[in-house]
Amino acid sequence: MASRRKPGEARLIALGVAFTMAWVGIGFRLVRVQGFEAAEHEDRGEQQRVRAEDLAAPRGTIYDRDGVELAVSIDAVTVTVNPSELKAPGALARLLAPKAGVPRSVLRERFTKPGSQFAYVARRLEASDADEIRALVEERDIAGVYFQTEAKRIYPASDLASQVVGFVRDDDMEGLEGLEVKYNDVLAGVPGQQSVERDPYGNPIPQGESFIDPAQPGADLITTIDREIEYAVERILERALAETNAISGTVVVLDVATGEVLAMATAPSFDPNAFSEADPATFRNRAVADVYEPGSTLKVVTIAAALEEGVISSRTVMRVPGVLEIGDKEYTDEGRHKTRKMSVAEIVAQSSNVGTILIQDLVGNKRHHQYLSAFGLGQVASGDLPAESAGRLENYSDWCDTTCGPSTAIGYRVDVTPLQMATVFAAIANDGIWVEPHVVREIISSDGSRERYEPTERPVISETTARTMRRLLRGVVESGTGSLAAAPSYTVGGKTGTTEKFVPGEGYSEDDRIASFIGIAPIDEPRIVVAVVLDSPHGETEDGSDLRFGGVSAAPVFAQVAEAALHRLGVPPDVR
Amino acid sequence: MATSVTPIARARSIRRAREAARAADRNSVLLLLPVITLLVVGLGAILSASSVIARINEGDQFFYFKRQVIYAVLGLGVLIVATRIPYRLYKRFAGLIFAISIAGLAATLRFGAERGGSQRWLEFGGITVQPSEFAKFAVIVFLAAALSRKEEYLGRFLHFFWPVAGSLGFTAVLLMLEPDLGTTILIAATSIAMLLASTTPLRYVFGLAGLGTMAALGSALYQPYQKARILAFLDPLADPLGYGLQPLQSLVALGTGGLFGVGLGASRARWSFLPNAHTDFIFSIIGEETGLAGSLIVVALFVVLAIVGISVARRAADTFGRLLAVGLVSWLTFQALINIGGVVVVLPITGVPLPFVSSGGSALVANMAAAGVLVNIARVSARGEGAAN
Numbered sequence: 001m002a003s004r005r006k007p008g009e010a011r012l013i014a015l016g017v018a019f020t021m022a023w024v025g026i027g028f029r030l031v032r033v034q035g036f037e038a039a040e041h042e043d044r045g046e047q048q049r050v051r052a053e054d055l056a057a058p059r060g061t062i063y064d065r066d067g068v069e070l071a072v073s074i075d076a077v078t079v080t081v082n083p084s085e086l087k088a089p090g091a092l093a094r095l096l097a098p099k100a101g102v103p104r105s106v107l108r109e110r111f112t113k114p115g116s117q118f119a120y121v122a123r124r125l126e127a128s129d130a131d132e133i134r135a136l137v138e139e140r141d142i143a144g145v146y147f148q149t150e151a152k153r154i155y156p157a158s159d160l161a162s163q164v165v166g167f168v169r170d171d172d173m174e175g176l177e178g179l180e181v182k183y184n185d186v187l188a189g190v191p192g193q194q195s196v197e198r199d200p201y202g203n204p205i206p207q208g209e210s211f212i213d214p215a216q217p218g219a220d221l222i223t224t225i226d227r228e229i230e231y232a233v234e235r236i237l238e239r240a241l242a243e244t245n246a247i248s249g250t251v252v253v254l255d256v257a258t259g260e261v262l263a264m265a266t267a268p269s270f271d272p273n274a275f276s277e278a279d280p281a282t283f284r285n286r287a288v289a290d291v292y293e294p295g296s297t298l299k300v301v302t303i304a305a306a307l308e309e310g311v312i313s314s315r316t317v318m319r320v321p322g323v324l325e326i327g328d329k330e331y332t333d334e335g336r337h338k339t340r341k342m343s344v345a346e347i348v349a350q351s352s353n354v355g356t357i358l359i360q361d362l363v364g365n366k367r368h369h370q371y372l373s374a375f376g377l378g379q380v381a382s383g384d385l386p387a388e389s390a391g392r393l394e395n396y397s398d399w400c401d402t403t404c405g406p407s408t409a410i411g412y413r414v415d416v417t418p419l420q421m422a423t424v425f426a427a428i429a430n431d432g433i434w435v436e437p438h439v440v441r442e443i444i445s446s447d448g449s450r451e452r453y454e455p456t457e458r459p460v461i462s463e464t465t466a467r468t469m470r471r472l473l474r475g476v477v478e479s480g481t482g483s484l485a486a487a488p489s490y491t492v493g494g495k496t497g498t499t500e501k502f503v504p505g506e507g508y509s510e511d512d513r514i515a516s517f518i519g520i521a522p523i524d525e526p527r528i529v530v531a532v533v534l535d536s537p538h539g540e541t542e543d544g545s546d547l548r549f550g551g552v553s554a555a556p557v558f559a560q561v562a563e564a565a566l567h568r569l570g571v572p573p574d575v576r
Numbered sequence: 577m578a579t580s581v582t583p584i585a586r587a588r589s590i591r592r593a594r595e596a597a598r599a600a601d602r603n604s605v606l607l608l609l610p611v612i613t614l615l616v617v618g619l620g621a622i623l624s625a626s627s628v629i630a631r632i633n634e635g636d637q638f639f640y641f642k643r644q645v646i647y648a649v650l651g652l653g654v655l656i657v658a659t660r661i662p663y664r665l666y667k668r669f670a671g672l673i674f675a676i677s678i679a680g681l682a683a684t685l686r687f688g689a690e691r692g693g694s695q696r697w698l699e700f701g702g703i704t705v706q707p708s709e710f711a712k713f714a715v716i717v718f719l720a721a722a723l724s725r726k727e728e729y730l731g732r733f734l735h736f737f738w739p740v741a742g743s744l745g746f747t748a749v750l751l752m753l754e755p756d757l758g759t760t761i762l763i764a765a766t767s768i769a770m771l772l773a774s775t776t777p778l779r780y781v782f783g784l785a786g787l788g789t790m791a792a793l794g795s796a797l798y799q800p801y802q803k804a805r806i807l808a809f810l811d812p813l814a815d816p817l818g819y820g821l822q823p824l825q826s827l828v829a830l831g832t833g834g835l836f837g838v839g840l841g842a843s844r845a846r847w848s849f850l851p852n853a854h855t856d857f858i859f860s861i862i863g864e865e866t867g868l869a870g871s872l873i874v875v876a877l878f879v880v881l882a883i884v885g886i887s888v889a890r891r892a893a894d895t896f897g898r899l900l901a902v903g904l905v906s907w908l909t910f911q912a913l914i915n916i917g918g919v920v921v922v923l924p925i926t927g928v929p930l931p932f933v934s935s936g937g938s939a940l941v942a943n944m945a946a947a948g949v950l951v952n953i954a955r956v957s958a959r960g961e962g963a964a965n
Contacts, residue, residue: 009890011772015902016886019909023879026913027872029920033830034868041831044824049844199628199847207842 049197049205056151057189059173060218062165062180064227065260065441069156070165071180071272073173076152077130079121083111085144092142096121099133121145124152124170153180155272161230163285164223164264164385164439167272177275177283179221179439182386186443189218217446224260224441229253232564233263236557241267244537244553246515250286251557252422253565254529256520259426259435259455261382262528262565264288264419288381288388291415292514292533295499296351296481296550298411300469301424302360303348305371308465311362314472317343320355327402331357331410348472349480351496353410360409368405369396374460375424376434377416384439391416411497418516422531425494425518428469429526432461474523477555485519485555487563489573494519494530494558496551501536512536515547517554521562522574528565532557596957600891603954604659606884610877611655611932611947615648615940617874618858618933624841625861626854626935640854640935647937651944658948663956666949667896670721674743677714680707681750688754695754708759709942711747715763716770716903718743723774724896730776740767740784757795757802758926762910764788769906770899773889796924809924823921825850826857829864830871830920837867854935856927859919874933875916882909888950893957901953904946 033041062071079100086092089111097104100122110119121133130147137145153168166178173188175181192215197208204210233251241249253263266286270278284290306312321339324331333352347355360368372378378393392415399405407413419437427434436455443451461469473493476482481496494517501512518531537553545552566573581589619641626640633639666673680698684707688695697704722739729735744767751760768788771781796802801819808819816824829845832838843864846853853861863871885905892898908931915930917923929936931943 008773008775012886012890012898012902015769015772015906016883019882019886019913020879022909022913023875023882026916026920026922027875029922030830030863030868030871030875033827033920034833034863034871035835038831038834041827042834045828045832045844045849048828048849049847197844200849203847205844205847207838208844 055192055215057215058217060187060220076124083116187218190216220444222442230263246534246537249534256426256429295411295497297497302409349475357406365405426529429520431463432466481551492521493523513548515550610881614932655944655948659951674718706938709938720899758928766906773902826860829860833864833867
């Protein structure tokens with residue numbers, strides 16, 4: 001065959017072999033790129049395509065006890081621009097400024113920042129405002145303006161229970177005050193994640209693989225707050241502040257059987273929708289964050305302890321001197337008197353310091369301290385609210401033998417919150433069973449499961465002692481210092497309290513008083529306890545009574561609140 | 577030739593002739609198999625690869641696909657016509673063909689549309705053609721004609737030098753003015769393959785190959801963008817968003833395809849990651865969507881084309897046909913190697929399309945014509961006209 005070869009046959013074959021070898025080389029290269037090194041190249045591709053993005057979890061809603069929204073998240077629209085895409089930044093700034101509510105010069109500055117790829121026009125606009133901007137942009141075919149949905153927290157009831165509900169930071173929806181911060185983790189939910197394959201311009205690739213770990217929406221809170229009672233209480237409290245010239249005031253309304261806080265008002269108040277414009281001092285929930293010396297209202301613990309321990313009975317009559325000198329202190333009663341005989345009822349009704357101290361002496365410091373502790377003093381009352389104070393009850397081992405017991409018996413040397421004191425009275429109203437007060441009634445998870453709060457309970461005094469205490473407290477209103485607490489439609493009982501205001505660093509104020517009234521209504525079949533605490537009321541009533549006294553300034557507030565709340569609860573009037 | 581032939585010798589001769597005819601028929605079928613397959617593969621790949629850029633540029637995701645279908649129909653027509661034209665006609669008109677080619681290149685330099693920094697296109701009332709595609713054919717025809725005429729004298733330097741300088745040299749100078757280094761290298765390599773297949777002494781062939789390599793390197797280093805492409809080829813990561821972008825994204829696409837691909841129509845690279853995905857980098861998209869399996873099939877088709885092409889050259893009826901066949905098959909093979917070499921990053925990127933596969937009209941029509949001429953050479957040899965040499 002070799003003889004039949006044409007000239008150059010070998011060269012042709014060589015060329016064919018060279019071509020084939022070149023292709024084999026390409027083949028090996030492909031095996032390497034698409035086989036052995038494929039993962040490395042693929043990874044690089046994924047890095048440039050696959051974007052992991054956070055999915056915001058919708059924040060849970062806060063409701064009142066009847067399902068009325070107190071705090072709710074809505075979708076708002078944030079408008080942004082990519083300045084590098086804008087053809088006429090100045091003109092766009094002029095166009096958008098009135099719609100965005102941002103000065104034109106500010107927008108122009110944002111739009112013309114050199115090298116900038118991102119600028120806000122306006123954050124969290126209402127949908128209708130954003131639609132106007134969208135229409136303008138589409139009409140003029142302006143490129144580089146973008147719209148994205150961002151959640152916005154709104155408080156439909158504005159300043160209603162604002163210190164209880166609190167508010168969140170606009171940027172990241174983190175709770176800052178109230179239930180919003182205390183239950184932040186519950187409300188916030190768990191952000192999800194999605195990974196999406198996107199082209200270099202950020203558009204999703206239809207054939208791309210996407211992975212979504214959906215956000216777990218936050219749980220809803222159903223509070224114990226009754227919107228109607230809360231509203232009434234806030235109006236009454238505001239009026240009382242105006243009439244008594246008090247700096248601030250707080251009212252707590254407790255359901256005695258369940259420990260539910262029906263209303264918790266602090267005045268002056270604020271609108272959480274515009275918290276940044278409000279005085280931060282108004283954010284504090286004074287019902288749980290402020291402490292004061294309870295004064296005479298704490299005498300109920302002294303008397304109840306004595307009755308429970310059997311050292312006195314309701315019929316006991318005491319010989320009460322005008323002055324009692326113990327240690328370096330002189331204890332007297334309001335409106336000095338000579339030594340006189342007083343029944344326990346009179347001691348309570350007239351709020352006799354000396355009589356109460358004598359009774360405390362019969363109980364003894366140790367047992368007295370045990371009752372104070374059992375009634376919840378020195379311990380955080382609910383735990384539902386942020387910045388809740390435990391108050392101050394010294395350890396028994398730190399008590400002195402002289403003035404410690406007597407002073408505590410009449411409500412000094414002890415710091416309490418209004419909620420703690422309301423709970424003390426609620427235990428008396430609830431036949432001696434102390435029930436943990438609370439603001440959150442139920443947590444409804446995003447999967448619909450409900451978790452109802454079960455408050456702790458403990459017997460503190462017997463039913464008999466509780467009933468006796470209520471009779472004594474009724475006497476305070478019927479024939480004692482609390483006559484102004486009488487409600488038109490209901491028989492009530494309670495205790496006045498007036499203490500010199502303790503100013504940290506300065507000592508007791510000459511002039512300022514903490515005036516309080518805490519009572520039970522209706523007194524025969526108790527439903528609610530109302531605690532009213534006013535900070536530094538001043539002046540006189542029309543008939544010349546000194547508004548600094550709880551019986552003058554706080555007791556009428558109690559009467560109005562009890563009347564309104566019981567009506568709302570549908571409790572039949574028991575006064576004809 | 578046939579003065580005293582024994583019956584046995586005649587019978588043997590007839591049998592040989594029949595065998596040759598069968599082999600030639602087999603060759604024309606084997607030539608059309610890879611050509612048509614690649615054409616269909618290309619249309620499928622363009623449908624996917626061009627959809628994103630077509631929507632962005634033309635507002636119709638099928639724009640480039642539809643256009644390519646028209647080119648394919650046109651190309652098939654040209655192929656059929658080319659199989660019917662006796663290839664020896666090209667030898668007679670080689671001078672004219674070459675003159676037209678030179679005129680086209682000159683017109684391109686004078687009137688051509690500039691795109692991407694080079695002047696390679698001529699426009700005739702909305703239709704754009706690339707004269708360099710025709711120039712490839714013209715140089716091959718001219719060189720085949722010249723080398724076959726001078727077959728006996730090629731041992732002498734000047735007989736070797738003038739045809740080469742006149743065809744390859746002249747064309748190369750015009751191409752480098754556009755500039756179009758890729759096509760220049762392709763024509764040079766093809767010419768050298770043809771010289772190798774001729775009776776030209778090997779020292780001239782290798783001497784020219786050496787000179788050509790040095791000239792190409794010199795030009796590459798002289799042109800800043802060519803230099804950048806070479807540097808990007810050596811280390812794509814050094815300039816990942818500039819000259820390194822295409823090599824890098826091409827490797828990403830191939831790697832993403834892995835062994836069996838991400839599936840037809842599921843390419844990610846086409847989403848504005850890989851520029852020229854439907855033209856110069858169509859092979860990346862094939863590799864991504866069909867994996868190593870698919871890309872090796874495409875390589876195999878080009879191997880078939882090369883081997884059958886060489887076989888056609890071996891069986892060609894005359895020296896002109898043989899050199900023409902070598903030229904045409906070398907053109908298609910070198911162009912495919914340069915293109916895929918760039919795609920798999922074993923060669924710098926030179927901007928030549930993948931024959932039969934890449935989107936683009938002039939190139940496809942020219943490639944189909946080349947295939948048609950190859951088929952014609954195979955057919956002529958099958959009719960036993962070998963004696964006409």
